Amino acid sequence: MDDFAEKLIHGRTHISPKRLGSPGPSKSQKDKILLAANAAPDHGRTLPWRFIEIQESSRSELGEVFYQCLLDRDQNATPIQLQEAREKALRGPLLFLAIVSYEDSNAEISKQEKLISLGCAIQNILLSSYSLGFGSGLSSGRALQSARIRELFQLSKQEEPICFITIGTVLKTKPDRIRPEISEYHSLF
Numbered sequence: 001m002d003d004f005a006e007k008l009i010h011g012r013t014h015i016s017p018k019r020l021g022s023p024g025p026s027k028s029q030k031d032k033i034l035l036a037a038n039a040a041p042d043h044g045r046t047l048p049w050r051f052i053e054i055q056e057s058s059r060s061e062l063g064e065v066f067y068q069c070l071l072d073r074d075q076n077a078t079p080i081q082l083q084e085a086r087e088k089a090l091r092g093p094l095l096f097l098a099i100v101s102y103e104d105s106n107a108e109i110s111k112q113e114k115l116i117s118l119g120c121a122i123q124n125i126l127l128s129s130y131s132l133g134f135g136s137g138l139s140s141g142r143a144l145q146s147a148r149i150r151e152l153f154q155l156s157k158q159e160e161p162i163c164f165i166t167i168g169t170v171l172k173t174k175p176d177r178i179r180p181e182i183s184e185y186h187s188l189f
């Protein structure tokens with residue numbers, strides 16, 4: 001168990017969505033991955049997050065939003081840049097948008113706690129995917145802060161989109177990343 005946890009925690013690395021291909025998780029594997037999210041710590045059990053799966057049939061709609069968002073912030077974007085923005089939505093067989101909900105945040109259960117809960121749920125999803133043999137990657141980007149994304153996914157006023165999660169078969173790996181030393185993030189008091 002110890003060894004398994006070590007392998008899982010230290011084996012997972014970020015894989016760029018363009019390096020994630022088919023096959024993606026089957027229906028039962030996807031359910032397992034999603035179920036892992038519900039084991040995240042959640043103060044007050046308010047379920048302050050949700051994940052929207054962007055199905056194959058909706059990818060072009062998302063691509064159009066990425067395209068429009070790039071045009072909004074850069075009128076001089078080249079046709080290649082615009083095409084790339086569109087294609088980002090097509091990458092990877094399984095794509096989720098991770099959303100936090102700050103509804104009913106208060107002094108007892110703050111927005112920060114809710115965001116941490118989402119972070120833990122995301123990590124569970126990444127580790128579960130890895131344990132099933134899949135790679136995963138997170139992506140954010142300026143479009144996430146746009147009204148267009150809020151409108152596309154019909155987010156409520158209390159919700160914020162945090163990042164996309166792409167899951168699939170690793171097509172190409174990169175050298176292992178260098179991780180920080182314990183001394184960089186630990187001190188005694």
Ligand SMILES: Cc1cc2nc3c(=O)[nH]c(=O)nc-3n(C[C@H](O)[C@H](O)[C@H](O)COP(=O)(O)O)c2cc1C
Pocket residue numbers: 012013014015138139140141162163177
């Ligand atoms: C909320 C969040 C958003 C992220 N967005 C991006 C992104 O837009 N592009 C990217 O290359 N990596 C993104 N990452 C992944 C980090 O770059 C990656 O986790 C980091 O380099 C550490 O590598 P590791 O995950 O392999 O340990 C994001 C990570 C988090 C937590």
